[in-house]
Amino acid sequence: MPSEKLSPGMQQYLDVKKEYPDAFLLFRMGDFYELFYDDAVEAAQILEISLTSRNKNADQPIPMAGVPYHSAQQYIDILVERGHKVAIAEQMEDPKQAVGVVKREVVQVITPGTVVDSAKPDSANNFLVAVDSDGTSFGLSYMDLSTGEFYATVLGDFFSVRSEIMNLKAREVVIGYSLSEEDAHILTGQMNLLLSQEQTRLEAPHLIDGSLSPLEISAAEKLLQYVQQTQKRELSHLQPLIHYEFKNYLQMSYTSKTSLDLLENARTGKKHGSLYWLLDKTKTAMGMRLLRSWIDRPLVNPQRILERQNIIQVFLDSFFERSDLTDSLKGVYDIERLVSRVSFGKANPKDLLQLGHTLAQVPLIKTILGNFQASELDKIIEQLDTLPELESLIRSAVDPDAAAVITEGNIIRTGFDEKLDNYRRVIREGTGWIADIESKEREASGITNLKIDYNRKDGYYFHVTNSNLSLVPDHFFRKATLKNSERFGTAELAKIEGEMLEAREESANLEYEIFMRIRRQVEGYISRLQNLAKAIATVDVLQSLAAVAENNHYIRPHFNNKQKIAVENGRHAVIETVMGAQEYIPNSISLDEETHIQLITGPNMSGKSTYMRQLALTVIMAQMGSFVAADQAELPIFDAIYTRIGAADDLISGQSTFMVEMMEANQALKSATANSLILFDELGRGTATYDGMALAQSIIEYIHNNIGAKTMFATHYHELTELANELSHLVNVHVTTLEKNGEVTFLHKIADGPADKSYGIHVAKIAGLPDALLERADSILSNLEADAAHIPLSEIGASASPASPAQSEQLSLFAEESAHQAVIQKLKSLDAVNLTPLEALNALFELQNLL
Template identity: 40%
Template structure:
């Protein structure tokens, strides 16, 4: 028969029953302990020793793994980073005064989406909790909440087409955790987990629209949600209410810094779906190798965490209203033109703390003394920042300056209350400045002078008794004592009261020492308690200023972004784009903003002329490795940068507003859903063809290459015809292909134009010139690329031989008339290029001696000669 669980373990089982899906950190003395299955997970994930102690409910040895309480944050952060939920169960009464087992209860639930501690937040980027609530048929309300800053917004998405809309939102905002109703069925939860999002099922009643409405109105102190733009979005309200309630429950706090809600409507921003974000490497690399080669990494030279988050929000949601874009461009241009002000601002912002997150921690109540010190220093710099700007600054800059308060109340209070070099954590003590609280100063003096008194007492007793080795010591059991070694016991005065015998001698006390001991011991305890109380009250006072601090943080972030975009423009030679409400995209000397940073040689710029009603579709042919994909991506990135409010990497750019960028680039298998490369390609293509509008920009690279040549060419041709034939105007399209039969479409479709990338062919060597020029080519130089890739020479030689054999086989109808201009760049090695007969005859003509009829007949003959036909017909 086994004994039952101890009182402490009964507490543990009770709490664990409330949180069966979480790892429970149970405070016992100086450690947080984990038991049972939790201990196994903790030992495995944190690489710490797994031990056993006592018995579990079944009488088996209880697995045990613990971490020191003072270092727990680091261990918890690692577990949460791996997707685990951690529950903190603390001692909620003083063990010294507790009767029986110490009371314990949950003080916090830490999940991947609700982190707020600076030690656990791995980066300056936004850290979202996402909530998903079913709405109408195949429609979901979406909410995103960053608990660390108070940012809170809603949107909506369709669950159709493998939840493509929701997936795009996940890729755009990268939530760490998503909560869904317990009863939610279907493939969506698994789809989210495949994207690396921790999915937590939350009780259904929290997603009730009525309950969510009451929760949100209570939080914001309003009677309606009309002012937030989501009053008629039941699903979005349900998601927002669930997100707020979940955050409040996990944080054990009302989260007063969450003071409002934004509604993000797709029509207000350029749509960049998950596929486009991936293919264009907007925020993450296409192969997931990190963020180093992304557009965000190239543009984000901001100086503050607030600016970095704002830069990302600009980039993933470019604007579609001309006036709003122009306002941003005006702000950026002002910083371009005012170099000294820009440099001064960036230098000042370089020392700014993350005001927004500190404000969040103040509202939550866990801001450390170090947070307050850096907040004070940042706020003190605001008057100097505002003084940099004159009255001629553009509207957005003036608005940001108006939103920035000096916060003198905060700076004065922190300055009076917090020492110059405070500890990072309040529990360390010693953070309240002398003179801030008279009672604290009194206790601090008593504690300090008490220790001095002990030292003086020890010296006095040595001199009075003649015992040179006499020591005054302290332990928790006996308090202060006088220790005398055995050889000196005969010198002990009669008034000494013996307290303890040790191996080396005796320990004594006297009334004066006992009296002082009581004063010193209580002073230390009262000092610690009072300082913690004063600091907590200070945090509560500062919480009143959180909304103003949040507004200032947002304004600082905006100024930081405008200055950073201007810095890029100056540093890399970007120009201000011309924004039009038209179907044109005109780029002169355009460059890829990321690729040009990593090339050992200068980037070769290129021009682009697209028009939804004229040159709508560019069919781009040319060699592998010639630069087709880089060129097309560069055009798309220029449009995105222009509409986010940035200058662009081009000598000139006119951008007719783009409502959505579609891309189909590269080959990817979706193994998780069992879809082949070609099936993925067709699904992505279907999305483009079904949703593109005349205002869209479509990037298509090698459509149809995943199947047979005949099928692929047929699909590619049909796609071009479909995009061309949608209306009088159509989506502006860049279409790269190796199906050279498609170049004939230029003759039958009036808005299709052929282009190719120039290559210099010496016969022995191929040089990629990276320049796009009008006309078409039917050469891909695939064997040359294979050779450059290191394919064995035996293979490439054989491939070249096969290629020549195939080229020698002409169809029965004779060779096809050449339709390409690539041969203009062929180098024979002898410096002689055979002249076209039409060119020779043209040189010998004398237009002054020709009648109009003669000129017409001659023109027809020259055309036949140019096409390789008999010119005499």
Template identity: 35%
Template sequence: MTAQVTPMMAQFLEIKAQHRDALLFYRMGDFYEMFFDDAVAAAEALDIALTKRGKHLGEDIPMCGVPVHSAEGYFLTLIRKGFRVAVCEQMEDPAEAKKRGSKAVVHRAVVRLVTPGTLTEDTLLEARRHNYLVAYADIRGESSLAWTDISTGAFHVMPCPLVRLAPELARLAPREILVADGMSNDTVSLIEETGAAITPLSPSSFDSGSAERRIQSLFQVKSIESFGSFTRSDLAAMGAIIDYLEITQKGKLPLLRAPSRTLAQRMMQIDAATRRNLELTTSINGGRAGSLLATIDRTLTAGGARLLEHRLSSPSTQIPIVTERLDAVSACVADSALSETLRDTLRKVPDMDRALSRLGLDRGGPRDLAAIRNGLAQAAHLHETLRNQDLPKVLSDSVNALSGHDDLLNLLEAALIAEPPLLARDGGFIAPGYDADLDDTRQLRDEGKGIIGKMQAEFIATTGIQSLKIKHNNVLGYFIETTATHAQKMLSPPLSETFIHRQTTANQVRFTTVELSEIETKILNAGNRALEIEKTLFQSLKQAVLTRNEQVGAAAAALAEIDLTAALAHLARSENWVRAQIDDSRDFVVASGRHPVVERALQKEGEPFIANDCTLTAEGDKAALTLLTGPNMAGKSTYLRQNALIAILAQMGSFVPATSAKIGLVSQVFSRVGASDDLARGRSTFMVEMVETAAILNQADERALVILDEIGRGTATYDGLSIAWATLEHLHEVNRCRALFATHYHEMTSLADRMDGVKNATVAVREWEGEVIFLHEVRPGAADRSYGVQVAKLAGLPASVVARAHDVLDALEKGEREGGERQKALIDDLPLFSATPAPAPQSVKPSPVADRLKDIHPDMLTPKEALDLIYELKSLEKD
């Protein structure tokens, strides 16, 4: 027999039918409950107990639940595992529902869809990183990319042909990407490679006509021309984001800033492979530690950290902009006292952007108001410190944005206590003296507790029962409690005329009086009244902030700019970095350049970093290439990477790790360093290498900086050499760019004699008693050997393998000199491999100098004895 569907379950099924693609968190009292397939999936993902509740169509209904107060942590776990969550709240008090009948169901509705790109809570976000929601629109062959971070209000759009989509998505690293239903599989596959959640929307969400109306409505303008000129695809991408936010936020749209149109030509273009190879914002293992971002981050505020990541991901190609940023950093480097004063103040600046966003979405609380207050207070302090200073444009513009908030700051300082609670419903966050009505109500509420204590003392005196207590619970309210033994006295005249029996439990008897009931009403009303007043005041304070959200947002942006400038100055001073000269030439000249991440790692081990020069001087429209040879482990890859990083750092507005640098504007940075299989897409290591190399040769322009490491090593020797040779020729003749080309193919060094603009360089090594010593110095010239066998020995290969490799190498080199047939004969004559290790090389007899030095204790020598020792050692060395 089929069980009848209960009204509550019928309501759940109705709401669930509208949100089939999300887990429905159905509010029931203090818990969010999930049922049916949602419960099964959530229980597994969250590792919580799966139970059951009633039956549906003759089957048990699976159920699981999580407490409301700790739901955010569960949201985060589900989002990271690829789920979307529909939050269904009770929209009325259960008491109201009961008025409609005993079987009436509390009205519920979904108030929010939690998705990866629409998070705002601090507990769900990384404070120092943006959380981007992206939309890609393609209208009649014209494409655009729009993105927003609703937790900060950033809103941007840019033209984005399909060939630029992957690099731009790599730059933004979005959490969620919106696409139109029916988008081509090739485009979807390209987007899937980012690892972001993909959300398809109906084509109507991308309609450019509707999009324009959505933008006008959101920003309450009659025309969007004041924001700039936008194409149809721009409008479609922005409109899709707004439509999606209306769907997920259920009409409570975030405080987005006016849309800003970005052009790719204004940013250095860095593709996904290059970002990964250079480890700009994440290391090869996927974490932040070990990346360039983690190494250079000296920011003190969340806003400053997000701005740093943005600048590092999008270095500018506009020389005036780069110069202005460097001027600001230079000013702080020159005035270290000013810089440290700024940093002392910035340490106290909270994350105003995200507090403002939560208030706008009605998810904020008293602490968000306090964050705005504290941030504006520090802004006022910085303005007072800097307003009379002669500052560069970037800093002076920022200082101007810090003023004009006195009215709002005074309001919040007067209204809020120093450390308010998280939630408005907790009350107690409005400061005494701010609202007279609230003060009076609080006085009644607080003195009521004293009155209860006084009444208890009077009742004890009247009854003579010392154990009598006045207590409170949510069912009975205030009541008088005594033991069953003493209760007989109170149930008998004359006390029974005053004390009215209410309840008897196993060990206690409870009473009330007319006077106690009257006092209870006044006290309870005072408490609820005080809470209602505070909630009303919270709404008025929130509205006061939201009315000035643009000015508050501008102050937050100014604080982030100042923080980033001071942080880069602190980095430059502490690491001995210098300002690069940026111009519109095609020179790339670095003196004593260093790799910041490797240098930091060596510092921790107490080892020095060997700095090296790099000179790529491109005359006219000719190329400038350096062909770098040298053994493995000598530092070729580090040298290549450090010069690419120096270009990126300079154009993001930072000083660079060198003693001097002149950077002719770099439009693109391409890197092909290292490789791995891409088995999921059926690509071998060599195939990945060739795909990345093809992208460089097809896209690099004359202002590009290209670094290539060991092209062609993944295939047969002569195949690899021919590919590397042809690649270098193409870079020289067609791309005409600046490039560093590391190779083991020594045959290629002859190209330096045949091509203008190509020069040889090598990483120096020394041999000592059969051992190889890496000097890590880049010098002009070509390497004569690869030292691969010596490196293999250092890696710990068995001695027998190393000895065998030496035999084979000698035979191959001898055969190469004497001709192909002779080489084959020599190889055929080689004895078969023997597992018996080759005889260990005889140890070198210790020298008399070494023997003498063993007995010397330098700390015990006088200057005269030291001098005599030097003469003695000199004599022994001659013998």
């Protein structure tokens, strides 16, 4: 609409909107936040609110929608949850005193990555990520505005950037370089992230160490600039930037963590059924977040692992002290998020009361830890800063019954401020004073029905009817005349009235000023409070791990530098808890220094995947410092875990199950070292039998000959078990079954040697397929097995067997048809032992072309 046709208020709206074109602009107008034009149309649909219009009688009415300012947070949450930005424009002056249009400014932009004041508080972190690049490497920095955590690292490729963003469960990424269309599509289309551009850097030497790499500094400074632009305030709770490297932790891709159900159940997306669910006996929100972090990033430093184990052992050895400690932690609130509210200027009296209550618990926690009389706890005890002066300030200043609102009074304790106490005395005693004046003047004047009333216009006054006007004393002065009466005042009444009105008006203002002063004093303790929060969180996580170890009879694992795995009667910790310890069947796992690969065969549903996941969870729990589900456990320190467990298409990116398999296998083969753990489940099943078998064998051989990582490889390709005769570091194991009278029972027990068959038809029977179908499948299987028996493996290759009579006939022609001699020569020339997976694929492609 042409600007000359707009009201000054709408022109102001459009001027502000120009600065925030990618955000919903909530424009404060009185008691409502209003939205206009396209914002109103879209918001009305998303929020399910009424869409109306401004200037309804105009040729082009302006679409309008609004939400009440006092309940706006719930609407903001919905918009942000949908991945939108919301700009809040407030009235910056009192409309009653404004000359012309009320001045309005955007005071904050709330985005998916900067939410700190949600109506749905959650203990999990909300990380905002920034990425920068110099064309070859990537700098990645992230922070949680609600806790002040601030980190940065350097990554070598975009795949690692994508994986780290997924690990952090970020919803918004700040891009500091020219992002390609392909990469932008991955981040927005496939990962559903909100992208925000930021090219300007904000230098902050008090937060960012200049010795960090240029890419880290650039990403961190652009992240800070974006945060300052959106939050529009100094954030004193941001912690100094911490550099981290993947090599300092047990490396796992997002896919691996998902397949192992570390932080949530992959099937349901819920906490229940995850390792986090199992280990979470924490009592504080800070402890819950730290536990998630420990699970997400297990350690590789033996000394740090040992320190955690030692403290867990101390807690296990002292049940009664640990019980007291657990009880004391129940009174601890979320210090990290309380101080962020202080920094944002949003802390209310209840926040400070929670902080004060927490500080009052710290001396008790410190005393209980001292009662353990263990040197292992000395470091943590030193970090428990009791801050007695801050606790005393809050206790003496804030009324324990204070409401959350800071502008209506009754939030400061009586006795804290003399002037405030005087105001309260006047308010409290003023009613009595007025009653005394009324009684005194009634008796002195002889007006028996004389009384004092109050209204907003005249204030306090004596009400005298016309029949008593002759009795009015001389010191009364007229305030108003009515038809049947008059209103009078006195100097004494006016004085009391003035004191009471002043007390009422000024006491609330004074309380607000006092509270602001106290909040600024609390802000000076933010750094010490954050350090205290870390110490309490650490104590909380360690007591939680001790409680879980005791309840589930876990044992302390030991580590070696001999690449030896020896787990006696190990269990899948989560499944055992869900099923019940009595029903779960444990399995021992043994790979000595000379055994690198276990080739696992056995039927579906027999427990191959559980067996593999059991080892992965045992390793993760051990390296995060936890005790593990086993009778005994000796492990090496692994640097990474690579998995391919479970089959699934990546529909969003248009990748088939087999392509996903190959990409994940490729990542493992490129990155794994001799100190890694590789878990491959049914690799190669997503393609034709011979293709899959050839790839599976070549991958096993490549790991065996070139990597030497501890590997579990589960497969249905029984022909692969013959590799144990050729590969010295590979052994066969299988899941045992009991077959009697045609019925099969899966024993879920691992034994040495290969399985005799797959029992796939028996699994189909358990699934309830029709009997006629199962009989036909048995008949077909018998024919296939009979045909296969006539073809020597030497002609087919140890890694392949016929899948059908037609394929058998085709293979028999190799020796008879001269036209196929080229294929035979090509097969003979292949060095199958040393082929990489990619070379194997190329060879198969050439053979297909020759055929």
